[in-house]
Amino acid sequence: MIRLYDAIEPNVIDEELLKLAVEEQGPQEAAGQVAKQEGINFKDVKSLKLDFQNILRIDNLWQFVSLTKLQLDNNIIEKIDGLESLVNLVWLDLSFNNIESIEGLDTLVNLEDLSLFSNRIAKMDAMDSLVKLQVFSIGNNILDNLLNVIYLRRFKFLRSLNLAGNPICEEEDYKLFVTAYLPDLVYLDFRLIDAHTRELGDTKYQYSIYELKHRENQIQIKLEEEQANIAELEKHKAAYVEYLNGPYLFDSLYLEDIEAAKLAYLPGVPELLETYKTKFVAVCQSLFDYGLIQQEKRKAEVALFYECLEEALQDNRAQGLKTIDDFEKIHSELLNTIRNASELQVVDTKMNECAEEINRLFDVLMTLEMQLVEQLEESINSFERNIIDIVGVFVENVQGLMAQCRDLENHHHEKLLEISINTLEKIVKSEFDEDLPDDVRALFSDKDTVVNAVGASHDIHLLRIDNREDELITKVTSWCTAIVDKVHNDEHDRNRKRVKEINQYVDYLQNELDNFDFGDLVD
Structure with missing residues (x-):
């Protein structure tokens, strides 16, 4: 080519x-x-x-x-x-x-x-x-x-x-x-x-196309499932409880816990671990379910606020438009009178009336804006109190449920330590018949080594629980702060814009009046 x-x-x-x-x-x-x-x-x-x-x-x-x-x-x-x-x-x-x-x-x-x-x-x-x-x-x-x-x-x-x-x-x-x-x-x-x-x-090609359609349908079903899972995960993230509806948090406790993997070989530990997991996952599920409910409460509160906000704004706009409409009718009549006047005295009188109407318009529009500001300030303060209370209750209950997770971990730690000490005593007395891997048996050289191993595992678990709690609380409180700040900032910007609009409109009217063409007037 x-x-x-x-x-x-x-x-x-x-x-x-x-x-x-x-x-x-x-x-x-x-x-x-x-x-x-x-x-x-x-x-x-x-x-x-x-x-x-x-x-x-x-x-x-x-x-x-x-x-x-x-x-x-x-x-x-x-x-x-x-x-x-x-x-x-x-x-x-x-x-x-x-x-x-x-x-x-x-x-x-x-x-x-x-x-x-x-x-x-x-x-x-x-x-x-x-x-x-x-x-x-x-x-x-x-x-x-x-x-x-x-x-x-x-x-x-x-x-x-x-x-x-x-x-x-x-x-x-x-x-x-x-x-x-x-x-x-x-x-x-x-x-x-x-x-x-x-x-x-x-x-x-009917048979090959039939097979192709079947494969395409399977791919489509899988794709839709993946998309549904992504959408569901986003919903969970919005509630700050992602991966709490199952064993994810529990499994993360043991993800990098080398000592726990060794201690799992001890007799009675697998059963102890399974009981711990069942109770821990149940608490996480309770936290997950509660989080979704609280997310709906937060959404409802935000939606109600914006609904009330829009209602107040629409009412204010309607009053403002009616005020301007009434003014423009009077203003137009006055300008027509001035335009058709043949005496300066009439012109002066009507010009003064026009100026007074413009000042009156300014006062009314500014009064309406001040009334709206006061109304919205009250609504915003009420919303701020409500949303802070909702988030505060949520955080308090999250802390309570996470405390339950820590209690379960502490109980498990005590039981695991007890089993480990008993195993050490049996090994010292040559009464332990179980076959253990060499790296596991090496833990039982003395009591300090055993206690340190169990303690290290315990510390890892508590840190994971604390981090997940901190992450959840930080995100929801940051969201609360951000939405409250946004509401205040939006209202501040709206007020400044509206005041600017009123001043620009009134300045335009006054400038139009000041430069009004009177035509040929006879004194």
């Missing part, structure tokens, strides 16, 4: 080239001159044509965030990249280039029409994110395996496909294979797929 202009020095997509392209494709004549004078904002450009520019590499397009159509055909591009910011792209033409693999399209989730015609591509892949793809042209490449077509089954909206000019098109059952494996396809190689061809394809 050698082109005449391949020998020319490669071009780069720089600022000058982009400006020139945008100017040539933008408005011409008077409108074009205005655009050149005022400057072109690349962020506003919707369509960009960069064909036949001998471009080797796609670059410097990050500013074109509003681009929906990009034409880069008939260049010498070797790699698809530099398109990450073009998330609004709908139409992309990369035909007649030197591209060898499909890549760099991950962010183009809105792409509907893609042309990779006449390149050097041997495999169709890396397009999973193009969920809206409808038209795909990849003819005149080097696709030599019909199984490539199966990859396209994931594109549910694909209706037009061009594969003409690839080695796979020479295979005897090419059309039957494509129509059978892509049942929603309407056009193949720019021709309408007729019913007869579709029927022949369905008949020929």
